[in-house]
Amino acid sequence: MTSGSIFAVFDPAGPYAGSITTLAWVLIAMFVAVLAVVIAALWIALRGSGRLKARLGGTRAIWIGGIGFPVVVLTALLVYGLTLTRHLTAPMPQDAMRVRITGEMWWWRVAYLDPSGRPFMLDANELHIPAGRPVLLELESNDVIHSFWVPRLSGKLDMVPGRRNTLPIQADGPGVFAGQCAEYCGGPHALMGFVVIAHEPAAFDRMMAARRAPRPVPDERGRQLFRSTGCAACHRIAGTEANGMAGPDLTHVGSRRSLGAGILPNNRGTLAGWIGDSQAIKPGNRMPPYKTLSAADLQALAAYLEARK
Amino acid sequence: MHTVRALLPLLLTAGCKPPPDEAQHMPQADPVRGKQAIVRAGCGACHVVPGLRWPQGQSGPSLEGFADQGLIAGRLPNRPDLLVAYVRNAPATLPGTTMPAMPLTDGEARDVAAYLYASGKR
């Protein structure tokens, strides 16, 4: 699911990632230039004529090449780099959308915040944003250090327990962008992906309004099973008695593109597979396997969750 | 000569199962696309699929060596038409099976079947 192409780093889809990519290219160009100078010096040292060696071998060469050149180039680079990326730390517009993302072993809690900073909608593992607008993320962690990284939308920033780091992201156009935890956090860390979906602003507003409307849950059998099987102890589904917070919020799980934190396609079949034995899919994750559920119960639970849009 | 004639029907029916390559030949299907469809649909959530390193789910049987298998889910003859129907909508093809219906188009289901036959030989 996570299209983990390394080329994503060179394919920015918004202004924040854009300036980081530009800086990366400048650094790569400098690396190539310096390497060329070193190779040339080496060649002169091994094969060059005596006169050339004598001219380059004095203290003057050390003053120019060893001190003057690095001081000038590195200072210029520092000034350029800080100027280029200053919007990454600049204050955001007052009315910018804010979302709190909390790293968990090995998934992500997502809370959309109102202007006063209080959560008004909970979700997990996927983030919906309006295209063309900056969004401020508050990054936190409940256990160990994680690192939030959606390479095409912004930089990489650690989530440190007890701290709140902020990271702006923006997508210039609608699209789906893969992310990945970028700090080893134990066990299935490599299977801790993330998905950002950018919508046209009008479509985004419609989607959020639909999600905030009252949510009747007509499937009595699924709801009952969800409670009696024990799922409700760890998972919340708004509008029902399920209120557990140890696992991802499943209120909108049916509208996710992925399961298991951005790693598995989401459909009724994979939902059933995840519930039955998530340990075979994501070894070490904190949800127990339910191998003894009957096929009928498993299908009913999967259908119930698939309908939680 | 006569004995050969008399034995011919016996010889023809002796191998109950026709040679797999013939019977499992699916000219219009593409195993490469089939593998992509398997990844997209997430069959690995429940199956070990040949050629797929992750995921290797355990809820369903391993599909390694499926081409050489006589029956689908122990009950249906292992024929292309039935396999295509089964991977797409198992409950409708074989009532009572625990394999769920999967989001595949008919064309994708053919490709998936072709992949299982091409890669699932022991």
Ligand SMILES: [Cu+2]
């Ligand atoms: Cu991690």
